[in-house]
Amino acid sequence: MNIPMSQLRKNALFQQMTEEEIRELVDLSSCTLEVYEKDTLVVQENDPCSTLGVVLEGKLHIQQYDRSGDALTINVFRHGDCFGAPLLFTPHPLYPFTLLTLTPSTVLFIPFEQLTRMLRENPTFNHNYLAFLSRHILVLKNKIKILSHNDVRSRLMIYLSREMDLAESPRFTLRHKKTEIAEIIKVARPSVSRELTNMERDGLLELRGQQVEILLPEEFIL
Incomplete structure (x- = not known):
């Protein structure tokens, strides 16, 4: 071999x-x-x-x-x-x-x-x-923590908080596609896209393709 x-x-x-x-x-x-x-x-x-x-x-x-x-x-x-x-x-x-x-x-x-x-x-x-x-x-x-919340935003914020910790920076590249994120946080794939757009609108983050910048890290502590 x-x-x-x-x-x-x-x-x-x-x-x-x-x-x-x-x-x-x-x-x-x-x-x-x-x-x-x-x-x-x-x-x-x-x-x-x-x-x-x-x-x-x-x-x-x-x-x-x-x-x-x-x-x-x-x-x-x-x-x-x-x-x-x-x-x-x-x-x-x-x-x-x-x-x-x-x-x-x-x-x-x-x-x-x-x-x-x-x-x-x-x-x-x-x-x-x-x-x-x-x-x-x-x-x-982290998986247990995600599933303890019923709303999409909370689950997504916990997921992104973990990714931010792994990258040791509020700026990082998503390791998973949106379909994979949906599977990980157990929601429908369109819900992930919709909620990311809403979070960007609310000034929580900026999203450029797979690049993410968390603008208000303190809000991601759940």
């Missing part, structure tokens, strides 16, 4: 590591590389999880379904993201979500046995892993 180490360096778990360090740490011979077409089921909720999935190309979204069959998009994964990490030390690791591709995608699967060794042998990787878990908790907390 031939994978450019530069691709893995873009993943949060390999930050601050050289390509040589990654090459020495990751045993690609025990990993699996999977290539998926668009709209492909990657994992099903309650499937056993024994690997860390590292997204090398494409976009995938994780979903959960309620009793009525409605899908809730929890997050969108891109190149540089990974999934399965929080399940490493659980006694019975089962995927708590369904994962599907939004575009043609490539995923590297690293067995948990190897992941445990990597955590033990490399302090930088270990630190990155713990930092990733912390961010994962914040993402879930």
Whole structure:
């Protein structure tokens, strides 16, 4: 298997590591590389999880379904993201979500046995892993906070506040398309466009394509 180490360096778990360090740490011979077409089921909720999935190309979204069959998009994964990490030390690791591709995608699967060794042998990787878990908790907390509000503006403001925090600036580029934002905050896509226009009219933000400037950051603390 031939994978450019530069691709893995873009993943949060390999930050601050050289390509040589990654090459020495990751045993690609025990990993699996999977290539998926668009709209492909990657994992099903309650499937056993024994690997860390590292997204090398494409976009995938994780979903959960309620009793009525409605899908809730929890997050969108891109190149540089990974999934399965929080399940490493659980006694019975089962995927708590369904994962599907939004575009043609490539995923590297690293067995948990190897992941445990990597955590033990490399302090930088270990630190990155713990930092990733912390961010994962914040993402879930943010999702719960969004769903606790019924109105579109509040949900959208919480989403934008999170994006502003990630960018560490009131000026940032939207990482998600409006369709994806609608799925994340669980509203209709036209409602996202309409409310962004209303928020711009009310002087809360300026929007130029995917570029956003939050004009009144204090109003986004909900």
